[in-house]
Amino acid sequence: MQSLFWTVEEVARRAKQFYENGIRQEVEHGDNIGKMITIDAETGEYGIDKSGIETAIKLKQKKPMARLFTMRIGYDVAVSFGHAPMNRTVE
Structure with a gap:
């Protein structure tokens, strides 16, 4: 599937699924709490x-x-960066 055609909601859903299905166990520890994780x-x-x-x-x-x-990491706040110039945020 080409990611170019995904909605913002689909990007968020898929990234959160990766996070919940393995990344969380690797990254949620004291040194990383409060840092930002960016997921493809x-x-x-x-x-x-x-x-x-x-x-x-x-x-x-x-x-x-x-x-x-x-x-x-460790919080329930998120932002999505879509296919846009790096100085713009797609929310």
Whole structure:
């Protein structure tokens, strides 16, 4: 399935599914609580950094059409970065 045609809700659903089905157990520990995790909703590849921006840039450099979802580790707040210039956020 091509991620280009996914809705924001589909990107969020798929990324959260990756998170719940394995990533959570790897990343939710003291050092990472409060940091941002950015997940490629198609592949499940992810990265962690303080703001989420560095990881989003790296993932977009590897795969420019990636549909990314960013959330704070240990919290229930999230933002979605769609196929848009890096200075715009698709919410």
